[in-house]
Amino acid sequence: QITLKESGPTLLKPTQTLTLTCTFSGFSLITPGVGVGWIRQPPGKALEWLALIYWDDEKHYSSPLNSRLTITKDTSKSQVVLTMTAVDPVDTGTYYCARLRDYGDFGDWGQGILVTVSS
Amino acid sequence: DIQMTQSPSTLSASVGDRVTITCRASQILSSWLAWYQQKPGKAPKLLIYKGSSLASGVPSRFSGDGSGTEFTLTISSLQPDDFATYYCQQYSAYSYTFGQGTKLEIK
Numbered sequence: 336q337i338t339l340k341e342s343g344p345t346l347l348k349p350t351q352t353l354t355l356t357c358t359f360s361g362f363s364l365i366t367p368g369v370g371v372g373w374i375r376q377p378p379g380k381a382l383e384w385l386a387l388i389y390w391d392d393e394k395h396y397s398s399p400l401n402s403r404l405t406i407t408k409d410t411s412k413s414q415v416v417l418t419m420t421a422v423d424p425v426d427t428g429t430y431y432c433a434r435l436r437d438y439g440d441f442g443d444w445g446q447g448i449l450v451t452v453s454s
Numbered sequence: 455d456i457q458m459t460q461s462p463s464t465l466s467a468s469v470g471d472r473v474t475i476t477c478r479a480s481q482i483l484s485s486w487l488a489w490y491q492q493k494p495g496k497a498p499k500l501l502i503y504k505g506s507s508l509a510s511g512v513p514s515r516f517s518g519d520g521s522g523t524e525f526t527l528t529i530s531s532l533q534p535d536d537f538a539t540y541y542c543q544q545y546s547a548y549s550y551t552f553g554q555g556t557k558l559e560i561k
Contacts, residue, residue, distance in 0.1 A: 439545025440488035
């Protein structure tokens with residue numbers, strides 16, 4: 336059974352750095368073809384892909400947010416960490432991590448974590 | 455980056471209706487398209503992958519079709535559990551884009 340769970344702060348002030356951790360089980364990030372991504376969703380709005388890391392440590396980021404994001408993995412802990420610098424109230428939303436499948440879709444999702452940015 | 459445009463944004467329908475949601479890409483997709491269902495307060499659930507393949511456990515009343523720049527998700531006979539928001543998602547050149555969503559409401 337594949338599970339993913341997001342953890343991290345739920346309230347930040349503007350300009351702070353957000354660090355989210357995705358802890359997963361049921362698969363390994365050393366298996367060729369496997370990836371873990373981060374997707375967010377502002378309240379009442381659409382899903383937005385943020386970043387993705389592959390088994391071979393290749394990383395890709397959303398163009399608009401590229402300069403603010405860093406994604407890393409710790410295969411020994413089965414964790415993927417997303418860092419977002421200089422948060423703003425527009426970064427408020429639910430942040431999901433998800434497992435990337437071979438066909439470019441996200442087959443398994445965490446429950447999400449609601450992050451609020453407010454002064 | 456490839457943009458994905460879904461239509462309609464909102465769809466009102468009744469139980470038993472056949473409904474179709476369209477997703478258009480800003481350029482021809484060289485890779486695959488997926489569809490997700492999301493209910494309030496829940497994570498998205500994969501319905502369709504590779505444009506037309508049904509994900510595990512998804513009822514056969516859901517189907518996907520299309521190629522190039524235009525793709526559709528069809529629900530053949532709406533059930534009460536199907537009223538939710540639906541998103542398409544493309545993967546191309548290490549970039550992933552979601553559509554803006556279609557909210558399926560009870561008429």
